[in-house]
Amino acid sequence: MTNLRFSISAAIGAGLLASVAVAPPVAAAEKFPTKPIRVIVPTGPGGSTDVTSRLVASVIHTYLGQPMIIQLKGGAAGTIGMAATMAAKADGYTLVFGTGNHTSIVPHVRKVTYDSLNDFIPVFKVNNDPYLIISKSDKFKNMKDLIAAMKANPGKISFGSNGLYGNGHSMILKIELDAGVKFKHVPFKGGGPAIRAMLGGHIDTAGGLFASAGTLGRYKRGEVNILGIAAAERSKLVPKVATFREQGVNFVYQLWRGFMAKKGTPQDRIDIIVAALHKTMKDKTFLRLMKAVGSPPNPLDGAEFKNMILAEHKQFGEIFKQVGVKKK
Amino acid sequence: MEIVDQILQGMSLYFTMKAVLMVAIGVAAGILVGAIPGISGVMATAILVPFSFFMPPTEGIPFLLGLHKGALFGDSIPAILINTPGQPAAAATALDGYPLAQQGKAKSAIQMALVSSTIGDTFSDIVLILAALPLALLALKFGPAEFFALMVMGLTIIGGITGSSAAKGILSALIGLMIGLIGFDAVTGAERYTFGIPSLQGGIGTIPLMIGLFAISEVLMQAEKKNSILSVRPKTAHLKGGKNLELKELRFSARTILRSSILGTIIGAIPGTGAAIATFIGYGAAKRASKKPEEFGKGSLEGVAASEAANSAVAGADLIPTLTLGIPGSATAAILMGAFLAQGLRPGPDLFESSGSTMYAIFALLLIGNPIMMVIGWILTPVFARVVTIRQALLVPGVLILCLMGVYVFQGSLGDIKLALIVGVFGYFLRKVDIPLAPLVIAFIITPIAERSMKQALILSDGDFSVFITRPISAGFLLLAVAILVFGFRRNPTRSQNDHDS
Numbered sequence: 001m002t003n004l005r006f007s008i009s010a011a012i013g014a015g016l017l018a019s020v021a022v023a024p025p026v027a028a029a030e031k032f033p034t035k036p037i038r039v040i041v042p043t044g045p046g047g048s049t050d051v052t053s054r055l056v057a058s059v060i061h062t063y064l065g066q067p068m069i070i071q072l073k074g075g076a077a078g079t080i081g082m083a084a085t086m087a088a089k090a091d092g093y094t095l096v097f098g099t100g101n102h103t104s105i106v107p108h109v110r111k112v113t114y115d116s117l118n119d120f121i122p123v124f125k126v127n128n129d130p131y132l133i134i135s136k137s138d139k140f141k142n143m144k145d146l147i148a149a150m151k152a153n154p155g156k157i158s159f160g161s162n163g164l165y166g167n168g169h170s171m172i173l174k175i176e177l178d179a180g181v182k183f184k185h186v187p188f189k190g191g192g193p194a195i196r197a198m199l200g201g202h203i204d205t206a207g208g209l210f211a212s213a214g215t216l217g218r219y220k221r222g223e224v225n226i227l228g229i230a231a232a233e234r235s236k237l238v239p240k241v242a243t244f245r246e247q248g249v250n251f252v253y254q255l256w257r258g259f260m261a262k263k264g265t266p267q268d269r270i271d272i273i274v275a276a277l278h279k280t281m282k283d284k285t286f287l288r289l290m291k292a293v294g295s296p297p298n299p300l301d302g303a304e305f306k307n308m309i310l311a312e313h314k315q316f317g318e319i320f321k322q323v324g325v326k327k328k
Numbered sequence: 329m330e331i332v333d334q335i336l337q338g339m340s341l342y343f344t345m346k347a348v349l350m351v352a353i354g355v356a357a358g359i360l361v362g363a364i365p366g367i368s369g370v371m372a373t374a375i376l377v378p379f380s381f382f383m384p385p386t387e388g389i390p391f392l393l394g395l396h397k398g399a400l401f402g403d404s405i406p407a408i409l410i411n412t413p414g415q416p417a418a419a420a421t422a423l424d425g426y427p428l429a430q431q432g433k434a435k436s437a438i439q440m441a442l443v444s445s446t447i448g449d450t451f452s453d454i455v456l457i458l459a460a461l462p463l464a465l466l467a468l469k470f471g472p473a474e475f476f477a478l479m480v481m482g483l484t485i486i487g488g489i490t491g492s493s494a495a496k497g498i499l500s501a502l503i504g505l506m507i508g509l510i511g512f513d514a515v516t517g518a519e520r521y522t523f524g525i526p527s528l529q530g531g532i533g534t535i536p537l538m539i540g541l542f543a544i545s546e547v548l549m550q551a552e553k554k555n556s557i558l559s560v561r562p563k564t565a566h567l568k569g570g571k572n573l574e575l576k577e578l579r580f581s582a583r584t585i586l587r588s589s590i591l592g593t594i595i596g597a598i599p600g601t602g603a604a605i606a607t608f609i610g611y612g613a614a615k616r617a618s619k620k621p622e623e624f625g626k627g628s629l630e631g632v633a634a635s636e637a638a639n640s641a642v643a644g645a646d647l648i649p650t651l652t653l654g655i656p657g658s659a660t661a662a663i664l665m666g667a668f669l670a671q672g673l674r675p676g677p678d679l680f681e682s683s684g685s686t687m688y689a690i691f692a693l694l695l696i697g698n699p700i701m702m703v704i705g706w707i708l709t710p711v712f713a714r715v716v717t718i719r720q721a722l723l724v725p726g727v728l729i730l731c732l733m734g735v736y737v738f739q740g741s742l743g744d745i746k747l748a749l750i751v752g753v754f755g756y757f758l759r760k761v762d763i764p765l766a767p768l769v770i771a772f773i774i775t776p777i778a779e780r781s782m783k784q785a786l787i788l789s790d791g792d793f794s795v796f797i798t799r800p801i802s803a804g805f806l807l808l809a810v811a812i813l814v815f816g817f818r819r820n821p822t823r824s825q826n827d828h829d830s
Binding site for chain 1: 378381382468469470471472512514515516517519526527529530533599649653654655656662666669670671672673674675676677741780784787788
């Protein structure tokens with residue numbers, strides 16, 4: 001279908017999943033959980049967030065004693081799914097599995113009915129991937145090269161993003177601010193089509209993750225260049241690629257995927273979920289699946305996870321304030 | 329010699345009885361779930377994919393491939409039997425399939441859908457095997473300007489499906505166009521026709537639109553009939569779905585099936601265009617070339633063949649951008665790609681290098697899946713065809729419940745149910761005044777892509793419109809669009825008059 005607006009049945013899909021994943025008996029002393037935990041995923045089907053949540057759910061029942069039921073609630077840049085989590089009881093039986101886009105970007109550019117920092121408790125980060133800026137290998141070598149070309153040809157270099165005020169667009173806004181340049185910004189519907197247009201030579205640069213449309217493989221084969229990596233330190237996967245900071249752009253953005261709970265959820269229940277998640281992260285099957293997907297777990301919980309979100313939220317708030325973006 | 333080695337290695341690993349059996353299970357599960365009214369092929373795939381998480385790759389991948397085929401064919405069954413296409417591509421099948429079912433020819437209509445689906449799918453699988461990489465490279469040539477021109481050509485299809493009155497057909501298309509504009513403008517971020525309702529910001533969902541427009545309006549049409557009809561068995565019940573498809577009927581549609589297979593494969597290989605556009609282009613081309621164009625829309629087996637062959641040809645072709653570029657061409661392909669990843673198979677340019685033997689095994693399983701689908705479909709068809717013998721008083725409420733359930737589960741939104749009901753009442757009034765629904769659907773699908781591509785092309789050209797005629801592929805499509813319009817008008821100057829007589 002043309003239309004990736006098509007979403008799916010999480011309810012049925014996960015219901016079936018749950019019925020296959022028969023839960024083992026619960027330890028006698030535990031009172032939580034006594035029924036399946038609903039996990040709202042505020043995205044469409046088939047993306048990395050959806051897949052990651054399903055892989056967690058396929059394993060965690062062994063350690064939790066109850067299955068996790070994945071429910072996709074996409075639409076309106078994730079605000080519908082986040083709002084649905086706020087509408088549920090804060091009893092630990094409803095969690096949301098979101099990304100930094102939902103907590104740290106969207107609330108700055110859209111009117112939302114919740115406070116992404118104070119209405120949610122960050123529970124557990126499963127994994128994260130640094131954001132990248134890429135071009136065909138014969139175009140640019142690195143970000144310095146790109147910025148020099150942009151200064152020589154103002155308004156000529158194009159960037160394809162995954163959508164207006166999405167991850168990619170936010171990234172180039174920061175490059176524009178720090179380097180004093182201007183991209184010709186072309187929003188696409190999703191990151192895949194943008195990278196395809198870049199490979200076809202229709203646009204000069206695009207954004208994405210290592211796993212987006214086989215970017216890591218293309219880089220290793222010399223088809224594309226990764227001009228910069230939005231991580232605090234260089235990645236072991238691509239040690240030669242300099243970070244944004246090394247190249248004069250003060251931007252760190254790792255697209256994380258993780259669980260959050262509604263404010264007021266009892267801490268002892270969160271602790272039980274976190275303990276089960278830590279065991280899941282060490283599960284052999286889970287590690288094999290995550291390795292196959294190309295994004296091994298990188299767990300973080302409690303205050304550290306919360307501080308990461310706070311820093312990220314602040315960074316994007318400053319970018320949008322400087323650019324003068326108004327909420328819609 | 330390395331390739332031979334890889335093929336043999338792939339065969340020994342994947343091409344086992346167990347793998348073939350898993351393809352068959354996938355096909356059967358896909359057909360059965362896809363055939364539920366309100367559950368589209370995309371949803372059927374999404375519902376069944378999690379099962380593959382618990383299978384080793386040698387079973388999970390064959391299961392997914394079979395599922396992909398079965399779910400797509402399953403869609404045509406409710407479209408034919410009860411006029412409830414679950415997705416836009418099946419709406420073209422319903423145009424002729426439903427009249428056929430009402431004439432007591434449900435069985436031959438489903439069989440025609442099955443045969444042409446199988447042929448279309450086989451054709452595109454062969455193209456995928458022989459030419460995946462060159463086709464993928466060709467598809468890369470499609471930038472925003474080319475997409476826009478292709479969509480403009482797609483809009484000319486509406487000329488072929490307007491029904492009795494050109495004016496009503498155009499009106500329907502304009503309504504579809506307006507519905508397609510609802511939501512955030514993807515390029516400028518402007519909010520349009522949302523009236524501040526958050527759930528409209530992302531636009532009208534295809535599933536609530538389709539279910540409302542076709543299924544719910546159909547339920548209203550049935551409910552309006554005198555209760556004697558509701559409680560009595562349908563007139564054609566004694567036919568039990570009617571006769572089998574005859575060979576001469578198939579031979580009559582052979583050219584149409586081939587044409588639709590080619591069109592579906594080419595259009596399907598371009599990611600982001602989708603089955604609906606390919607299907608309607610195939611249908612429109614068949615009507616233009618047919619010896620009996622007057623039967624189209626009134627129960628033409630050729631019409632069913634045209635849409636189903638194109639629709640299924642997209643299925644194989646969809647896998648071209650998915651497997652070669654790692655960029656799924658459709659929602660179904662996106663779900664499959666997620667499942668492939670979980671099986672340790674990483675679609676994209678690395679695939680041929682890192683898992684060459686697996687690739688050849690996939691190709692072999694795709695091909696063998698087609699005769700399997702043919703056999704399973706043929707066995708199941710008489711069972712499905714008996715749906716026409718069910719009392720309307722039982723069938724109609726059952727369909728309504730299934731459809732509303734289908735709408736809800738697709739993203740767990742009560743708002744979507746409200747939307748489907750509102751669209752259903754709207755669709756009912758459109759049908760009462762004889763406004764055809766197909767142009768609305770096709771315009772609704774095309775508008776957002778056309779608009780977005782046009783704006784992207786204009787950003788890149790700094791607002792210069794000449795980009796659409798200076799780029800050769802784009803110019804070619806626009807020329808073709810003009811040709812179709814001119815040729816269409818010259819050929820049918822008295823069409824509306826003829827239709828009034830009939």
